Amino acid sequence: MNQAEKEAYLREYSILKNQGKPFFPYAVAKDSVMAVVVMIVIIFLAAMFGAELGPKADPTTTTYVPRPDWYFYFLFEVLRVMRNIPKFTDLATIGVPTICMILLFLLPFYDRSPERRIERRPVALAAGLTTIFAMAFLTYTGANTGSPNTVDLQPPASLTAQQKAIFRAGALVVGNSGCLACHVLGNNGNDGPGPPLTHIGRILRPEAIASTLRNPTAPMPSFAALAKQNPRQFYDLINFLGELQ
Amino acid sequence: MPKLPSPPLPKALRPAPRRPGEPDEKQATTPIEVAADAGISVVDWIDERTSLSGGIRWMMFRKVPRGINWFYTLGSATMFAFLNQAVTGVFLAMYYRPDAAGGAYESVRYLTDQAFLGQLVRAMHKWGASVMIILIFMHMARVFFFGAYKYPRELTWIIGVVLLILTMAMGFTGYLLPFDQRSYWATIVGVNINGTGPFLGPYLSDFLRAGPEFGATTLSRFYAIHMMLIPGLIAALIGAHLYLVSKLGISAPPWIKAQEEPELRQTTL
Numbered sequence: 213m214n215q216a217e218k219e220a221y222l223r224e225y226s227i228l229k230n231q232g233k234p235f236f237p238y239a240v241a242k243d244s245v246m247a248v249v250v251m252i253v254i255i256f257l258a259a260m261f262g263a264e265l266g267p268k269a270d271p272t273t274t275t276y277v278p279r280p281d282w283y284f285y286f287l288f289e290v291l292r293v294m295r296n297i298p299k300f301t302d303l304a305t306i307g308v309p310t311i312c313m314i315l316l317f318l319l320p321f322y323d324r325s326p327e328r329r330i331e332r333r334p335v336a337l338a339a340g341l342t343t344i345f346a347m348a349f350l351t352y353t354g355a356n357t358g359s360p361n362t363v364d365l366q367p368p369a370s371l372t373a374q375q376k377a378i379f380r381a382g383a384l385v386v387g388n389s390g391c392l393a394c395h396v397l398g399n400n401g402n403d404g405p406g407p408p409l410t411h412i413g414r415i416l417r418p419e420a421i422a423s424t425l426r427n428p429t430a431p432m433p434s435f436a437a438l439a440k441q442n443p444r445q446f447y448d449l450i451n452f453l454g455e456l457q
Numbered sequence: 458m459p460k461l462p463s464p465p466l467p468k469a470l471r472p473a474p475r476r477p478g479e480p481d482e483k484q485a486t487t488p489i490e491v492a493a494d495a496g497i498s499v500v501d502w503i504d505e506r507t508s509l510s511g512g513i514r515w516m517m518f519r520k521v522p523r524g525i526n527w528f529y530t531l532g533s534a535t536m537f538a539f540l541n542q543a544v545t546g547v548f549l550a551m552y553y554r555p556d557a558a559g560g561a562y563e564s565v566r567y568l569t570d571q572a573f574l575g576q577l578v579r580a581m582h583k584w585g586a587s588v589m590i591i592l593i594f595m596h597m598a599r600v601f602f603f604g605a606y607k608y609p610r611e612l613t614w615i616i617g618v619v620l621l622i623l624t625m626a627m628g629f630t631g632y633l634l635p636f637d638q639r640s641y642w643a644t645i646v647g648v649n650i651n652g653t654g655p656f657l658g659p660y661l662s663d664f665l666r667a668g669p670e671f672g673a674t675t676l677s678r679f680y681a682i683h684m685m686l687i688p689g690l691i692a693a694l695i696g697a698h699l700y701l702v703s704k705l706g707i708s709a710p711p712w713i714k715a716q717e718e719p720e721l722r723q724t725t726l
Contacts, residue, residue: 213607213608217608218608221608222609224714225522225706225708225709225715227715227716228522228524228713229521229522229706229709230520231523231715231716232520232522232525233520233521234517234518234519234520234521235517235518235519235520235521236517238521239521239525239529240517242525242527242529243533243534245530246527246530246533246534247533247534250538250541250588250592251541254538254541254581254584254585254588255581257580257584257587257588258577258580258581258584258585259577259580261584262576263579263582263583265565265566265569265635265637266635266637266638266639266640267637267638268562268636268637268638269562269640269641269642270638270641271641271671278639278642278645278646280632280646280647281586281587281632281643282587283587283628284625284628284629288650291650307653307654307655307658309654313618313622316618316621317615317618319601320606320607320608320610320611320615321611323606323607324607326607326608328603328604328605328607328711329604329711329712330602330604330711333604336601336602336604337602340598340601340602344598
C-alpha cells in the first residue's frame with residue numbers, strides 16, 4: 213500500500229466508523245450472547261465427557277503409546293509424513309512448523325495489496341482454503357493413524373502364503389510389545405534409544421535375535437517370559453525380525 | 458482532543474431536563490438518595506485521582522463501523538474462554554501439588570474423585586482449552602479472510618500470532634501436569650520433537666526439561682511455565698491487542714462501502 217492508498221483507506225474507514233453504532237451496548241450485547249454460548253458449550257462438554265485420569269506415570273514402562281491432545285495431531289502428522297519421505301528430511305529438520313510460524317508472522321509484510329475483499333484476492337483465498345483443508349486432513353489422519361504401535365510393513369513378495377501369515381503375526385507382536393518406543397522399523401517407531409531394526413535380519417541370524425530377546429541389554433525388557441508362556445508368538449516374532457532384510 | 462460520544466442510554470433512562478422554577482440541585486433526603494450520592498462521591502474521588510473515566514468512555518463508547526456481524530464476536534469469545542481457563546485454573550491450583558514423585562498424580566486423583574465439583578472444574582479446564590484453541594483459529598481465519606490484518610492493523614496481527622503460539626504452548630505444558638501415563642509419554646515425545654527444531658530447538662528442549670534428561674524438576678518447570686509465565690504474557694498481550702483494537706477501530710467488513718453522508722448531500726443542493 214502506498215501513501216495514497218493508506219489515506220484513501222483511512223478516509224473511507226472514518227466515514228464507516230462515523231455511521232456505526234457505539235461499542236457499548238451494541239457490540240457488547242453480541243459479545244455477551246457469544247460469551248454465554250461459549251460457557252454453555254464448555255459446561256456441556258465438561259459434564260458430558262468429563263476429564264479422565266489414566267494410570268500413574270511410570271518411566272520404566274516402554275509399552276505406553278504417546279498420544280498428544282487432538283489439537284496437536286496436525287503437527288505430529290506433519291512431522292511423521294516429513295520423516296517418512298527421504299527427500300524432505302532436510303526440510304523437516306529446518307522445521308516445517310517453524311517456517312509456517314514465520315510465514316504467519318510476516319503475513320502483513322508480504323501481502324501488501326490494498327484489496328480486502330476475499331473474492332478479489334485469489335492467492336490469499338487459495339492459500340487460506342488450502343491451509344484449512346490441510347489442517348483438517350492432517351488432524352483427521354493424525355487421529356486415525358491408529359496407535360503408533362502398528363507396524364506398517366508389507367511382507368517380501370518372495371515368501372510363501374504361510375510365511376507371509378507368520379510375518380504379519382510377528383509384526384503384530386512387535387506392535388503390541390511396544391518395541392516402537394525405542395526402535396525404528398522402516399517408517400515406524402522412534403529412532404533410538406534402541407538400534408534401528410529395519411535391516412536386522414541382515415545383521416543377525418534368527419538364533420542371535422532369539423538370544424538377544426531373551427537376554428537383552430538394559431533398559432530393554434526381556435522376552436524370556438514370552439518365550440515360556442507363548443512360544444508361538446515368540447516364534448512369530450523371531451521369524452518376522454529375521455525377514456527384515 | 459476528539460469529543461467522546463455520550464452514553465447511548467435509551468430515552469426513558471436519560472435524565473429529564475430541569476424544569477423552570479425547580480432548584481438547581483436537589484438535596485438528597487431519602488436514605489436511598491443518600492446512599493446513591495455516597496456511591497457517586499466514591500467514584501468521583503477515584504476519578505479525581507486517576508482520570509479513569511475518560512479511558513473507560515474512550516473504550517466503551519467508541520463507535521464500531523457499520524456492518525459488524527457475528528463473526529466479529531470470535532475474538533472476545535476467545536478472551537472469554539481464556540477467562541474461563543484462568544478462573545478454573547485458580548481452583549485447580551488450590552489442590553494441585555507439582556510433585557513428580559507421586560504427589561502430582563495423587564492430588565489430581567483427589568481432585569477428580571473426592572473434591573467437591575472437582576471433576577467438573579477439571580473437565581471445564583480441559584474442554585475449555587479445546588474450545589479456546591478452536592475459537593482462536595476461527596478468529597484468525599476471520600481476520601485473514603476479511604483482510605483485517607492489513608494497514609493499519611499489522612501490529613495487532615503480530616500480537617495475535619504470538620497469542621496463538623502462547624495458547625498452543627499452554628496446551629502443551631498443561632498436558633503434562635496430571636502426570637498420568639498419557640501425559641508423561643506424550644510430553645517426552647513432544648519435548649524431543651521440540652529438540653529437533655532449528656537453532657533454538659535443543660536449547661528450548663533443555664530449558665523445558667530443566668536439563669538433558671526428563672527428571673523430577675521437569676514437572677515443576679512445566680508447572681511454573683503453565684501457571685505463571687505464559688498466563689502473565691497472555692494477559693499482558695491481550696491488553697495490548699485490545700488497546701490496538703480500540704485505538705485503530707474494529708475493521709469494517711470488506712464488502713461494505715462508505716456512502717456520502719446524506720445530510721452533506723442535502724446541504725449542497
